[in-house]
Amino acid sequence: MKALLVCEFREGKLLDTTYELAAFADRLGAEKAMVLVGSESAVPAIDGKLYLAEGAKYGEYNPDAHKAVVLEAVKKEDPDCIVFLHSSYGWDLAPRVAAALRAGQVSEITDLRDGKFEVGFCNAKLRRTVVPQSGKMVLTIQSGAFSAAAAQGKAQIEKIDVSAGEKRLEFAGYEPAQKKEVDLASADVIVSAGRGVGKKENVAIIAALAKALGGELGASRPVVDAGWVDHGRQVGTTGQVVSPKLYIACGISGAIQHLAGMKKSEFIIAINKDKDAPIGEVADVLVVADVLQFVPALTARLQK
C-alpha cells in the first residue's frame, strides 16, 4: 500500500497538519510519499519522496493549479490512496482530484476499523465504515483524529513543474480574523452558550453563570452566526481554541468544529436536554437538563 500525502502550505508556512497525515499513513501501514505546493525552505521532516512544486509559481491556494500538481504527483508515484486533511484546503481540493481520477472519496475519517475507514454521520451520533469500490482512493482525515507523527525524518525532494493551466478561480487576498474582544485562551473558566439557549435574551443567563464563577462567556458557532454573541467569543476551529481549568457547555450539541476548540479543557461539564448529544463524548459530567432551568438555579446557589 502506498499513500500520497497532500501537505498544506499557506503564506510561506508549512502547516503542522502534515504530521497528522503521516500518522494516518503509519496506521494504515502504508509507504509514504508527499506532494507540496510550497517552498524548499519549509519541507516536512518525514521520510519519503516529496514532490515539490514551487509555490511562487502557483501563488496561494488555487484549485485548478493545485489539482494539476497533485495529479502530476499521482502519475509519477501511482499511489493506492491520496490523503488530505479534512480542512478548508482538503475538502475543497480532494473531490476535484477524485473526480479527475474517477476515484471514490471517503470524507473525514475518524478511525480505522477492521481495515475499513470509519466516519461519523448524523452529527457524529452514529458511525459507519466506508469501503471504496475504485482502484485508487481519495481520503480526507478528521482534524485531530490521528495524533501527529514525530518530525524526525528527511524528505527526498523531487521537483515537479506542471502548467498551472487556466486559473478559473482568482485568489484576491486574505481577510484577517476579526480582532479578539477577549483572550479566551487565558481564562481559567469559560461558560459557553449554544443554540440550546433559544434566543439572544437568554445569553444573559449564561453570562451570569460565567460571572458567578469568575470566568468568561464563550459561544458556539450558531450563536455567533445568529448575532447573539460577538465573534470574539467563539470557541472552535474558526474561533478560539481554549483549554481552561473548567469549561461549561450550555445547550451545545458538540459539532466536531466546536469539540476541536475545547476538548483539551481540564474539566468539562455539559448541560444539555439531549442525552445523546456528541458533547457527552468529551464531557466529564453531562447534566441532562434544560439550560434555562438549570443554569439560573446553579447561579443562584453559587451566589448564596
Add this chain to the structure above:
Amino acid sequence: MKIFVCIKQVPDMASRFKVSKEGLWYDETDLAFRMNEYDEFAVEQAVQIKEQQGSAPDVTVLSIGPERVKEAIKKALAMGCDRGVHVQDNDSFRKDPWQIASIIAAFCRDKNFDLIFTGFQSQDRGSSQVGVLAAELLGIPCATTVVGFSLEGNTVTAKRELEGGVKAIVKTKLPALVTCQLGLNTPRYPTLPNIMKAKKKELLTLPVAELLQTKELTSTGTAYPPAKKGSGIVLEGDVNDLVEKLLSVLKEKTKVVK
C-alpha cells in the same frame, strides 16, 4: 439569468438515532425531517440575487429522495424559488456522493444555469463532496465554504472561510458553483401568503433512473452507534438535586468552586 439550487432533506439532528434493520443507515421511524441547514443559506442567497435584480433571474430548486423531500422543496418555493424539481428516489441513501453529483450534473447539462448554489455539506452524511463533484462534472469553477457573496455583472466575489477565522477572497466568472457555509446570510422564514403562493408553483417529478448513469465509487460497510468514550458521569433528575450533585463534583474535582 438562470439560477439553480440543490437542497437535501435531513432528519432533525437533535433526534435520537438508531441504526436501520439493514445496518447501513439510520432508521427513519419517528424522525422529523427538515431542509438541510446549509441549504437554507443556499436558497436564501439565490432568492436575494433574484430580488436584487428585479425578479429577472429564474430560480430552480432540486432535491433527490423519496416523496417526503417535496416538503423541503415546497419550503424553498415559499422562500422565493420559482420552480421545483423532485428526483424521485426511495433509495437515495444508498447513492454515494459521486452518484448524487452525477444525477445533479445530468439534470443541469443542457440547462445553461449561470449560477448554482449548494450547501457546504449535508447534516446527515456530511461528505462535503457533492457540490464540488457536480462542478467538476459540469466543467465550471467552484468556491467552497462561502461566508460572503457578491455578484457584479459577470463576476462573482466570494469569501471562503478558512481555519482560525481567516477568510480567502476569490473571484470567478459565471457560470460558477458556490457551496454555502453557515452564516452566509440570514435565511428567511416563509410567510403564510408566500406558502400559499408556493402551492401554485410548478413542481416537476422525475424518476431517478432518467438521470443516473454511474455506479457507486464507495459503499457503506456497516453502521453502528459510537462506543461510549471516557468515564463521564451522567446526572439526571430534579433540577435542585442536580445543582447540589454538580456542586459536590465541582468541589471534589476542580479548584474553581470551594
